[in-house]
Amino acid sequence: MKTIVRFRKLSATQATLLTIVMMCLKDLNDIVIDDCEVHVAIEEDCLCTVTALIVIKRGVPIISLCEQLQKHITEEIEAMTPFTVDKVHVVVKHLAM
Incomplete structure (x- = not known):
């Protein structure tokens, strides 16, 4: 799985959120994990936005x-962290055989 964070090093908070999202992706057998990308944007007031390219x-x-x-990503992040998920964008890059 590719993990991309732009402009700065990965913080502990971002690493935690990325790990949670990757666990959610691995839970679903219909997703090809090796070709996925995850982006997490942390905003003020404990809000985060997740973008998963799958x-x-x-x-x-x-x-x-x-x-x-x-739904799964939102529930897991909010259950395991103090963050509230503002948005979860899921982008389908392509279909695999």
Whole structure:
């Protein structure tokens, strides 16, 4: 899995949030983990925005998988950290065979 954070080193907070998101991605067998990218933006007042660029196996219902992933990421971050998830963007890069 590719992890990209721009303009500065990875903070402990960002690393924690990225780890939680990667665990959520690994929970779903319909996602090809090796080709995924995750971006986390931390805002003021303990808000964060997550962007996950994913590769889905062909034949999987895309919309329901993305909705499930958004909900799962939000629940896990809010349960394990003091952060509130402002947005979870799920971008499907392509379908895998």
